[in-house]
Amino acid sequence: MRIAIVGLPQSGKTTVFNALTRGSARVGEYSARPEANIGVAHVPDSRVDRLAEIYVPKKAVFAEVTYVDLPGPPAGTHDDSGMFSGSALTDLQQADALLHVVRAFADDSIIHTKGSVDWKRDAGDVAFDILFADIALIDRRIERLGETKGLKAADRDEQLRQIEDLKAVQAALEAGTPIREQSFNDSQTRSIQNIFLVSSLPYLVALNIGESDVPNTEALEAEISSIVTGQGTGSAAICGSLEMELAQMEHEEESEFRQSLDVGEPGLHRMLRLSYDALNLMSFLTVGDDEVRAWTIPNGTPAVKAAGAVHSDIERGFIRAEIVSYDDLVELGSTSEARKAARLRSEGRDYVMQNGDVVNFLFSV
Template sequence: MQVCIVGLAGAGKTTVFNTLTRGHAATGGFGGMTVNTGVVKVPDERLSRLTELFKPKREVPADVTYVDLPAPPSATDGRPADIPADQLARLRNADALLHVVRAFDDPAVPHPDGTVDAWRDLERLDLEFVLADLGVVEKRLERLEGSGRHGTQSEREQNERERVVLERIRPALTSGAPIRDLELDTEESRIIRGFRFLTEKPVLVVLNVGEGQIAEAVSVASGVAARYPHRHSRVVALSARIEMEIGELDAEEAEVFRQDMGLTDPSLERVIRLSYELLGLISFFTAGPDETRAWTIPEGSNAVDAAGAIHSDLARGFIRAEVVLVEDLLSLGSMADARRNGKLRSEGKTYRVRDGDVIEVLFNV
């Protein structure tokens, strides 16, 4: 799973990246062209408790890769400039976007526009992405119109279906709306999947507030969220600089620091979890004497998909799955007790996996 960190120059992207990955990439580059990549383990308290219960040799959490991209070049006339091709390719590859927006005011960090205005900046980059997608749609529609009479009948039908979906998307983009706002059905989504549209991806907006604004972070976030009613999107506010500093402390020091600052919420963990949830992913667990492990699958996956995530042999030779909700297993204390209490069930291939299922796959190859 890959999340691209995007935002205008100096918004705090690299600071957020360092926070998430506990990295030390150089910040304050003022629009440098460096790309940073880091893998982050998804914090999951349920997995930690499973590990306490099973005391395995190792614990393997789920992970997400974060890519910190350079800001798109700024244009002088106040309009966004085109995103370079290599960055576009990376963006298209992402499963979700994390859009860092500058909300902190600090004379030591000049803003290209002279003033700090989070809403203006948020809309500006959003518009840039809408325009990138619109360019793709228009080019493709032109080509489809040109090739109207060519090809086999099935190719023509396929082109026609594609044209219908793109004709639906175009007016939305023209009006400035992201594709994620359209309620495309499964078939429509499948038809346009290959384009990897930027505005179709789920987005987590991170408002980077100043050190002095932490107390207002929640109200800042809800103020922007109220004006940002897009589907598959969330808005959070945090101080990237403070989070980065906290990230460099050990757990105990961090806790004291948080209390001193009046930070009630572990916002870093919330960002990681939110970006995971936004991707429409759920976790199931496997647990035994060797390892406890969190696995990632898309919501709606069945027992065979889950087995396949572990190993293709398990999917191929799938017989059945023994399933118990992690909360039940933790409160009952063992698989055997879960079974005695009727909480451990045998499920077949079509069983729809729930977030938090502990699964043991029985198979035969």
């Protein structure tokens, strides 16, 4: 999974990126590096820890989320519209979700391109920028489809039909409904399927609050979650600078500090959970002497596709899946004990995978 971090200049994108990936990219330099920061977060999973105690494998592998901290618009442009156009679109196209960092921390020494700190305004403005970017993308497609000179009648009719579809989608965007919340008929689905639209991505918001607001985290979170609503969305309030500092500590020191400062669960964990929920994802597990590992798939994935997450050969040569639930496996201690107790099930290619299934795929290629 790949999540693109977006937001206004100096809103704390790189700070939050560092907090999420335990990274140390440079912060505080107003504007444009030419390249994105790319980092990986490991998804904490107590099931992997527990299974590694049982199997003592050579390695335990956690699911991963890649965060991409996109470069801002070129220095001096002071224009936010570049966030969702031009070369940024190429980066966004590779993402599975957006994480919008909204500045809520007050600090006079840090420039705000809009002149004041007002997170509700910024959250709304950027959400609007996204809709606006999609309207422009559809405009361009409509323009091209409108060039029907010299086409056969059937082709021209087809293009005119697509234009009608696109105009309907555009009207809904203009009325404030992102693509992820629109429902389409078959014809509309076909007409938009080859256009990358930013508002089709799941949308997460990290409200970047100041140190002094940490005690109000819950209240602020309630406020932001009442603004960021709908399918495929999620939001949380975190103090980026504090989370970044804590993320750079050793684990033990970090938890001591968290306790003493009364900051709860790491922002990293909360953001990961949000991402899983908004993207409708779950994990299954594989075990063995070599490796205990968590794999990420969308909810509702059939066994044969889950096999493909492990390796395309396993999907191609899929025979069946031997499955035991995590709870049963931990209770019984091994897959052979689970087999004896008739808790090891044999499932076919269409079996819908369940969160925490421990799987052995049988295949032949």
